[in-house]
Amino acid sequence: MSAAAERQVAWGILGPGTIANNFAEGVRQTPSAMLLAAGGRTPERLSVFGRKHGVERLYDTYEALVADPDLDVIYVATPHAFHLEHGLLAISAGKGLMVEKPAALAARDVEQLVEAAKRADVFFMEAYKCRCHPQTARLVELIREGAIGAIQHIEARNGGMVERDPQSRLFDPALGGGGIFDIGCYPVSTVQLIAGAAQGRAFAEPVALTASGEIGPTGVDEIAYAEMDFGNGLTASIGCALRMAMDDTLVISGSEGQIVLPNPWRPGRNAGPSDACIVIETANGKREEWLYDPRQLFAFEVEVATRALLEGRKCAISPAMTPEDSILNARTIDRWRAALGLPVVDSASRA
Structure with a gap:
């Protein structure tokens, strides 16, 4: 990880919509985490999101976001149908992944995400706040x-x-x-x-x-x-x-x-x-x-994922969602x- 254990984990948000605003507030309330970057395809929305949450780096493509070398983990907050595509994009860039629920629209696609994360040796977690x-x-x-x-x-x-x-x-x-x-x-x-x-x-x-x-x-x-x-x-x-x-x-x-x-x-x-x-x-x-x-x-979900990343783990610990839990x-x-x-x-x- 680029963020050492004594430093903050650097988060990027892919898809600055409604739920991403709530997640950004969750990052702000987690001392061991920082929201470094966000990526979106609607410039006006992205700009408003950046100003609201004080995001240092804004990218107008998802590809540019995941390529940022200083990011440790990406939170995917796009509509459900795009979770697989955008999750794989983050994984392929070597970034940890937290994907908003549902992780994908079918079990075989969730399995694909989990296997990709294992092959890339990166963190994977499905975001179930409760x-x-x-x-x-x-x-x-x-x-x-x-x-x-x-x-x-x-x-x-x-x-x-x-x-x-x-x-x-x-x-x-x-x-x-x-x-x-x-x-x-x-x-x-x-x-x-x-x-x-x-x-x-x-x-x-x-x-x-x-x-x-x-x-x-x-x-x-x-x-x-x-x-x-x-x-x-x-x-x-x-x-x-x-x-x-x-x-x-x-x-x-x-x-x-x-x-x-x-x-x-x-x-x-x-x-x-x-x-x-x-x-x-x-x-x-x-x-x-x-x-x-x-x-x-x-x-709470930011804290769970951030702690796992700082400890070098590739997934959360139950009762948070584990990869096996997400597949089931x-x-x-x-x-x-x-x-x-x-x-x-x-x-x-x-x-």
Whole structure:
């Protein structure tokens, strides 16, 4: 790495859109990280982004950005459909890669990114903010400690009502639109993490999956549900929606009680504090565990990746997303979409 352990890790942002603004704030709140450069293809947007975040180096092509010799790692924040292309671009330049979720639009493309990073011997991480928040680590501890006995069922929802706009990436199949890719991936990731913890593993894959939902007029899933069976009496029900209000909650039921996360996906997403509450209810009563932090949510994933880079590791440590976790997550998303009759949208199908 060009940034030694006692210095800051130098980040570059590829794609200065809405989520990149939040990520830049997360970098600012991480003392061991610095935002050195950004690259975009819209000069005005790039200039505004640079002024807002005090970015020293601005590049009008992605190729020029990844070629900057002083950058340690690139955060790819372009629309979903371009994550594979832009991730490979960063890797080919010898840069570490953090790619916004979903890492790619099909499991085989995520596998391609992971293998490319391994061959290049560079860092790889898929950006799931909630997986880096302390409440997720504490939740895994509670499951492994048997706080509510044997886990029997998990309920996870993530959704809301969005105006249908065919021009928006959310409703454009070519850009990876649809609820599953945009927000359903959070319940998938967390449910598989919990199921794994319940079975003494890092993560678990459902042995069976069925789905229902609604495909909108633009061809994307606007409402989607899935029922998962992880074997050994452990099941899960997940849902996501672009066109229906849903409570964003996570409920884990066990043989001796229940755990509820009222805000599992986005505590402090846009601004701190990112305080979060875990509610545990058993025969002994109901209690709340609060986790307090003044930072906003993106700072946690920046910190996880920056620490890994400073320590010379090529990936994050669970409960943050590991490369194997990212592949499994994409595989289950493939299954969920296929069960709804949606087509595979990997790089081969778009060629």
